[in-house]
Amino acid sequence: MKYKHLGQRGPEVSTIGFGAWAIGGLNWGKTDDSVSEKALNEALDHGVTFIDTADVYGFGHSEELISRVIKERGKKNVIIATKAGSDFYNATASDNKGYGSITPNYKKEYLIFAVEKSLKRLNFEALDILQLHSPDTEELAKDEPWLALDKLKKDGKIKYAGLSIQSFKETEQAHLLDLHNDILDCIQVRYNLLEREAEKILFPKALKYGIGVIARIPLLFGLLTGKFSTLSTFGEDDHRKMNLSTDKLERYLRELEKYKPLFDHYKDQSMAQVCLRFCLSHPACQTAIPGAKTSIQVHENIAGSDSGPIPEDILKSFVQKLD
Numbered sequence: 108m109k110y111k112h113l114g115q116r117g118p119e120v121s122t123i124g125f126g127a128w129a130i131g132g133l134n135w136g137k138t139d140d141s142v143s144e145k146a147l148n149e150a151l152d153h154g155v156t157f158i159d160t161a162d163v164y165g166f167g168h169s170e171e172l173i174s175r176v177i178k179e180r181g182k183k184n185v186i187i188a189t190k191a192g193s194d195f196y197n198a199t200a201s202d203n204k205g206y207g208s209i210t211p212n213y214k215k216e217y218l219i220f221a222v223e224k225s226l227k228r229l230n231f232e233a234l235d236i237l238q239l240h241s242p243d244t245e246e247l248a249k250d251e252p253w254l255a256l257d258k259l260k261k262d263g264k265i266k267y268a269g270l271s272i273q274s275f276k277e278t279e280q281a282h283l284l285d286l287h288n289d290i291l292d293c294i295q296v297r298y299n300l301l302e303r304e305a306e307k308i309l310f311p312k313a314l315k316y317g318i319g320v321i322a323r324i325p326l327l328f329g330l331l332t333g334k335f336s337t338l339s340t341f342g343e344d345d346h347r348k349m350n351l352s353t354d355k356l357e358r359y360l361r362e363l364e365k366y367k368p369l370f371d372h373y374k375d376q377s378m379a380q381v382c383l384r385f386c387l388s389h390p391a392c393q394t395a396i397p398g399a400k401t402s403i404q405v406h407e408n409i410a411g412s413d414s415g416p417i418p419e420d421i422l423k424s425f426v427q428k429l430d
Contacts, residue, residue, distance in 0.1 A: 108153065108412050109121070109412050109413075111394065112393070113293050113394065114313070114317050114393070117319040117393075118235065120393065121154055121394065122387050122394050122395070123387075124157035124321070125155050125157070127169045128160070130168075131160075133344070134345065135347075135398070136341070136342055142400065142402075144172060144175065146399050146400060146401055146402050146404070147172065148176060151180065153406070153409050155405075157185075157186050157394055157396070160173060161189055161191075161240055162195070162221055163209060166195050170225055174228060188235060188238060189225050189234060190237070190238040192213050192241070192242055193210075195208070211242065213239060213246045215251040215255040215258070218239075218251075218256075219255060219258065222237060222259055236266065236267045236269050237259060237264075238270060238293075241272070241274065242273065247280065253287055253290060260290070267292040268291060268292055270295070271294070271323070272297070272305075277296055280309075285312065292319060294313060295321040295323050296322065298324070298386055299326065299331060299382060300327075300331060300363075300366060301359055306429050307429060310391035314390065319393050320392045321393070322386040322387075322394070322395040325383055325397050326383070329347070332377070332378060332379040332407075333378040335351070337360060369381065369421075376414065377407060379407055380407070381411075381417070382411075383412070385422075385426070388416035395411070397411075
């Protein structure tokens with residue numbers, strides 16, 4: 108496992124982290140807490156020091172599972188990043204299948220309330236990293252979310268502040284790094300081999316201001332592991348039924364075909380490992396957070412760090428540069 112500092116001000120983290128959405132028990136199909144805890148322990152045993160979660164994942168359950176594991180083994184050098192801004196406190200598990208009862212809420216008072224709830228679930232005195240959970244651009248034009256982050260830092264409730272860039276708004280929200288680089292220590296962004304909009308404007312700004320970058324969805328909800336086909340289907344309780352609809356799945360699979368020479372070049376590595384290495388090859392990106400529900404998935408992901416970034420000459424040969 109390799110390690111990098113998350114931007115100029117952030118903590119040192121493993122270049123492959125543990126994405127803890129799936130273990131929350133909602134939106135990813137059936138889960139088993141004992142299997143999830145084993146996966147977390149396997150990740151930590153093999154050098155993962157960065158876990159990314161959110162208060163809304165399983166309506167707090169992801170945070171609770173992480174807390175249980177940390178309590179048993181000690182926190183040591185582990186960095187936990189969580190998120191707030193998706194108000195689920197009046198929602199039910201059945202409502203969450205359609206996300207309809209989760210209300211975006213980035214008011215200062217609510218964010219402070221949400222942090223206190225996360226602190227209690229995690230049993231921490233201060234959160235390592237708090238990220239605003241993918242607000243729309245209109246919300247981020249208001250003062251309240253930024254005032255909340257500033258106050259939470261000054262009050263010692265959070266150590267580092269981050270922003271999860273809303274999916275497919277990587278260019279639209281890039282200007283926020285110009286406006287708030289004094290408060291932002293890191294950003295989290297949707298980035299993978301097939302979704303590279305962040306390379307255009309957002310990543311250069313992150314490098315300019317020394318803001319750390321966390322790559323989320325680096326395996327595109329599992330599609331970049333090579334296990335899906337046009338015949339793949341998902342259950343009603345699986346968010347991929349919406350995010351990888353039949354039309355999207357077919358389009359992504361067509362796009363993936365052009366990268367076959369890259370995968371053939373690294374025949375000794377899995378598709379997932381090559382795709383994780385791709386994310387880590389961009390100089391702006393310090394860590395990627397593939398999701399994992401099982402120990403097998405953990406080991407597959409970790410190997411993506413061991414080989415390091417893909418050399419620049421290989422990228423130039425097999426990955427077309429964006430205009």
